[in-house]
Amino acid sequence: MDGRTSWRSVPSDHVSRRVNVVALAGARPSVSFRAVDAEAVARVLAAAPVFSALSDAERKELVAHLRARRFSRDEVVFHRDDAGGQLYVILSGSVKVSIPDEEGHEIVVAVERDGAVFGELALFDDAPRSATVTALEETQVVTLAREDFLRVLERSPRATREILRLLARTVRRASGRIEDLVFLDVPGRVAKCLLDLATAHARTEIELTQDDLAAFVGATRVSVKRALADLETQGAIAVGRRHIAVKEPALLRKQLRS
Amino acid sequence: MAGTLADVLPIEILPEIDRQELAGHMTLRKFKQDEVVYHQGDPAAHWFVVFEGLVKVLLLDENGRELLISLHSRGEFFGELVIFEDKVPRDGTAVCVIPTSVFQIERDGSLAVLKRNEDARKHMFERLSRNIRKLEGQVEDFAFLDVTSRLAKYLVEVARLGRPLPLTQDDLAAAIGSTRMTVNKLLADFERRGFINVERRNVRVLDEKSLLREIRV
Numbered sequence: 001m002d003g004r005t006s007w008r009s010v011p012s013d014h015v016s017r018r019v020n021v022v023a024l025a026g027a028r029p030s031v032s033f034r035a036v037d038a039e040a041v042a043r044v045l046a047a048a049p050v051f052s053a054l055s056d057a058e059r060k061e062l063v064a065h066l067r068a069r070r071f072s073r074d075e076v077v078f079h080r081d082d083a084g085g086q087l088y089v090i091l092s093g094s095v096k097v098s099i100p101d102e103e104g105h106e107i108v109v110a111v112e113r114d115g116a117v118f119g120e121l122a123l124f125d126d127a128p129r130s131a132t133v134t135a136l137e138e139t140q141v142v143t144l145a146r147e148d149f150l151r152v153l154e155r156s157p158r159a160t161r162e163i164l165r166l167l168a169r170t171v172r173r174a175s176g177r178i179e180d181l182v183f184l185d186v187p188g189r190v191a192k193c194l195l196d197l198a199t200a201h202a203r204t205e206i207e208l209t210q211d212d213l214a215a216f217v218g219a220t221r222v223s224v225k226r227a228l229a230d231l232e233t234q235g236a237i238a239v240g241r242r243h244i245a246v247k248e249p250a251l252l253r254k255q256l257r258s
Numbered sequence: 259m260a261g262t263l264a265d266v267l268p269i270e271i272l273p274e275i276d277r278q279e280l281a282g283h284m285t286l287r288k289f290k291q292d293e294v295v296y297h298q299g300d301p302a303a304h305w306f307v308v309f310e311g312l313v314k315v316l317l318l319d320e321n322g323r324e325l326l327i328s329l330h331s332r333g334e335f336f337g338e339l340v341i342f343e344d345k346v347p348r349d350g351t352a353v354c355v356i357p358t359s360v361f362q363i364e365r366d367g368s369l370a371v372l373k374r375n376e377d378a379r380k381h382m383f384e385r386l387s388r389n390i391r392k393l394e395g396q397v398e399d400f401a402f403l404d405v406t407s408r409l410a411k412y413l414v415e416v417a418r419l420g421r422p423l424p425l426t427q428d429d430l431a432a433a434i435g436s437t438r439m440t441v442n443k444l445l446a447d448f449e450r451r452g453f454i455n456v457e458r459r460n461v462r463v464l465d466e467k468s469l470l471r472e473i474r475v
Contacts (some may be wrong), residue, residue, distance in 0.1 A: 003437040039287070101399050107401040109394065121390055124383040130391050157373055164379075166340040171339060174348055174393035175317060175327050181400040182435030183319045218401030 007246065038063040041091070042143060047115050048089050049166050053158035062152065066142040071095075071135035080132045084122025086143040090114045093139025096212060099130045108216040109177065111136070111208070113201055120163060121170075123149055138209060181218050187227040189217035191255035194237065194246055204246045213244070231255070262286075263361060266333040271377040288359045295337075296361065297351040302340040302348050308332050311358025312423060315350040316432060326432035327396075329355075329416075329423065335385060341367050341372070342386075345461050356424050378398045400435060403473065408434040409444050410472035413454065417463040424459040428469030448472075 042059045045051035051059060065076045071077055072170040077088065077095060090112060097110040099117060109131060112118050114134075122129055123146050144152075153160045180189055193216050208216070228244070233236045236251035237244055246252065263269060263284070269277050286309065289295060295306065298318055300343040306313075313330045327350060330336045336352055336362055372378050412434050416423050425433075431441045445461065448454045453469045463469060 099394060101398070101402050105402060107398060109397060115289055120328065121387050124380075125387040125391075127387075127391070130394050153379075160379055161342070164382065164386065167383070167390065168339045168342040170387065170390050171393060174390060174397055175349065177397045178327065178393065178435075179317050179319065179325055181323075181397070182325050183323055 010210075018247070031102055040191040041066060044091050044115065044142075046244070047161065049117050050120075050152075050159050050162045051089070051117075053162045054152065054156055058152075058156065062148070065148040066144055068140065068142050071139045073135060073137050075135050077133040077135060077139075078119070078129055079219070080130065081128045083201075084119060084127075085146050086119060086127045087117065087123055087146075087149045088119045088133075088141045088143055089090070090116050091142060093141075094136045094207065095133050095139060097133050098215060099131050106131070106132075106215045107218050108212055110173065110195060111200075111212075111216075114119065117166065120166065136212070157173070186217065186219045186223045187230060188255050190224060190227040191252040192233065193217050194244060195249060195252050198246045205243055207243045210240055262309065265306075266309055266361070268381060269460055272371065272375055274334070276371045276375060280363070280371050283364040284361050286359055287362050289354040290440075291354060291356050295354065295355050296348050298348055298374060300348045300350045302337065302346065303365050305340050305365065305368070306336050306340040306352070307361045307363065308334050308336070309359045309361055310353040311360075313352055313360065314355050314429065315352050315357060317350045324432040325435060326429055328392075331419065331423075333429070338382075338385070341368060341382070355429070401408065405434065405436045405440055407473040408443055409436070409441060410448070410469045413448075413461055413463055414466055416461075420462040422462070426459055430461075 002254055038060055041063050042056070045054075045059045045062065046056075051062070054062070078084070080100060092110060092114050094113045095113065096108050098106045098108045100106045110118075118133060119126075132156065143193070153163065180192055184192060190213065193213065194206060197208070198204055204252075210221055210224055210228065213228075214221045217224065228237070228239050231252070232239050234248075236248045237246055263281065264305045269280065272280065287295075289311075295313065296302070298316075308330050310332060313336055314326050315330070315336055316326045317327050319325075328336070337348065339346070339349070372382065399411060403411065409430065412430065416425070427438050427441050427445070430445075431438045434441070445454065445456050448469065449456050451468070453463070453465045453472075455464055
């Protein structure tokens with residue numbers, strides 16, 4: 001039932017190789033190869049929002065319209081104000097969604113991991129990209145063109161409901177971020193961000209640099225560093241070079257009652 | 259009722275039978291100034307379209323602090339997330355800023371209509387997308403701009419809506435995440451420099467250009 005679990009049990013390098021084969025499939029005469037690879041990608045889609053609402057047959061058909069792309073760490077997937085013609089699904093890896101300003105500051109609005117969908121907003125109102133997306137690590141995605149995606153929605157009322165729910169969730173997330181920026185101090189925002197990411201990704205290790213974290217909570221690197229050091233002294237977290245481990249969620253939660 | 263509804267909703271995209279059905283699922287409700295339409299945490303079964311007046315949506319934290327997240331005037335939706343998410347309580351409190359009438363529309367009835375009408379669904383997508391972009395803009399403002407810049411920007415945005423919005427200084431403070439005292443001081447400063455005119459429950463923008471120059475990252 002839970003497609004996500006079965007997908008996660010597939011080692012990521014194994015999946016990447018298969019997806020690459022899909023990308024090259026047009027150049028390969030072998031039909032049997034193609035069928036196996038399509039199945040692997042279909043498995044990811046079965047656990048992804050929106051696509052999970054489709055039937056197996058519909059998903060398999062969709063795979064033919066997907067293109068595989070790979071990004072290395074810190075590589076930009078798309079920039080804010082780019083034209084937005086595709087929807088992205090993360091097969092492996094993770095990305096940050098951020099809004100840059102003219103002076104080179106950025107605020108990170110979300111971090112997305114494997115199985116997540118992003119870039120959906122520009123598909124609906126034909127406006128340019130509202131944010132920049134950057135790979136946080138080696139990341140494998142598949143893209144679906146706007147027309148193909150809209151065709152999916154036309155055919156499946158359930159997929160439509162799903163994408164509307166995804167948009168509604170984005171609305172809630174954005175207003176929640178504003179609330180945090182207004183109501184919480186920097187240590188509170190750092191604690192909230194770590195708790196949210198740990199919950200969203202169902203794990204205690206969060207791969208994020210201190211710069212990313214500062215951009216996430218809308219604060220300077222210095223004040224974030226201080227807040228992290230405090231939380232580490234209290235035993236709430238352990239800070240590594242490119243990751244932070246949550247040790248005591250209860251101690252983090254205490255920071256939210258300022 | 260369908261006649262007046264057409265002024266605020268693009269119901270011409272619906273076939274006559276669905277127009278009738280939608281009309282059957284809604285009521286026009288009148289509220290006094292400062293009256294609450296719904297409270298944060300309430301269970302939700304309806305969404306709303308402003309027919310006349312002005313509605314503010316506030317987010318409240320545990321300490322009773324208020325954030326004015328959005329304003330809704332004639333023709334605008336609020337509480338519409340209920341259509342897409344089942345059994346999620348209200349994430350804000352909706353209060354009428356002035357005497358206001360709103361169409362209250364049942365969730366289940368409108369879902370059935372949406373299910374049958376591709377164009378209506380597209381319309382909702384566009385509305386939601388616009389909403390998200392606006393919120394992302396607000397996130398950006400709160401992260402990058404100081405209080406002076408946020409107030410200047412907010413005053414310009416509100417003035418651009420075209421008609422005076424009867425906001426109090428408390429409302430302005432809640433909208434930019436500051437205190438009434440700070441807002442009062444900043445307004446006095448803007449007024450002294452000839453950028454604005456502070457009236458009772460209204461701020462008139464006299465010099466938009468200078469106000470925009472106050473916005474610094």
